[in-house]
Amino acid sequence: MSNQRTTDSNSSRVAVPILLVVAFALFGLGIFFPFFHVTKFWVFSDAISVVSGLFTLFESHEYFLFGILTLFTLIFPCVKLGLLAIVWTERMHDLARVRRLHEWVEHLGKWSMLDVFVVAILIVAMKSADVADLHIGIGLYLFTFSVITTQLTSAWISRFLRRG
Numbered sequence: 001m002s003n004q005r006t007t008d009s010n011s012s013r014v015a016v017p018i019l020l021v022v023a024f025a026l027f028g029l030g031i032f033f034p035f036f037h038v039t040k041f042w043v044f045s046d047a048i049s050v051v052s053g054l055f056t057l058f059e060s061h062e063y064f065l066f067g068i069l070t071l072f073t074l075i076f077p078c079v080k081l082g083l084l085a086i087v088w089t090e091r092m093h094d095l096a097r098v099r100r101l102h103e104w105v106e107h108l109g110k111w112s113m114l115d116v117f118v119v120a121i122l123i124v125a126m127k128s129a130d131v132a133d134l135h136i137g138i139g140l141y142l143f144t145f146s147v148i149t150t151q152l153t154s155a156w157i158s159r160f161l162r163r164g
Contacts, residue, residue, distance in 0.1 A: 012156065019149055019153040020088070022149055023081055023146050026143070026145050027077055030143030030145075030146050031049060032050075034139050035048055035053070035143070036137055038134055038135075048137075050073050050139065053069075054066060054069060054074075076108065081150060091161065106158070
C-alpha cells in the first residue's frame with residue numbers, strides 16, 4: 001500500500017505542475033484567440049476574442065458589463081490558477097491551512113463558471129437573431145479546455161490533500 005502511495009505522490013509531483021502550466025497556457029491563448037467569427041449580412045466579417053470583446057465593451061461605455069466580464073473571465077480564472085499553484089507548492093508546510101485555502105479555491109471556482117454561462121447566452125442570442133452568421137472559434141475551445149484542465153487539477157489536488 002505504501003508503494004502505491006509513493007507512486008501516486010511521485011506522479012502527482014510531476015503531473016500537477018504540468019497541468020497548472022497547461023491550464024494557464026490554454027487560458028492565455030483562449031482569451032486572445034477568436035471565440036467567434038461573425039459574418040453580418042454576408043459581407044462584413046469579424047473575429048471576436050474575449051480581450052477584443054472587453055475592449056469593445058469599454059469603448060462603448062458599457063462599464064458595468066465590462067467590469068463583470070473582466071472579473072469573471074479574466075480575474076477569477078487567474079486568481080484560481082494562482083491559488084492552486086500556491087496550494088500545491090505549500091502542501092508540505094501547513095496542511096491544515098492549505099486545505100482551508102483549497103476549499104476557498106473550490107468555492108471560487110463555482111463563481112468563475114459564470115463566464116461560461118455568459119458565453120452560452122451570447123451564443124444563443126447571436127444565433128437566434130438571424131442577423132449574423134456565427135461560427136465558433138478556436139478561442140472558445142482553448143478557454144473551455146482551460147476550465148476543464150483547471151477543474152481536473154483542482155480535483156487531483158483535493159484527492160492528494162485528503163490523503164495527506
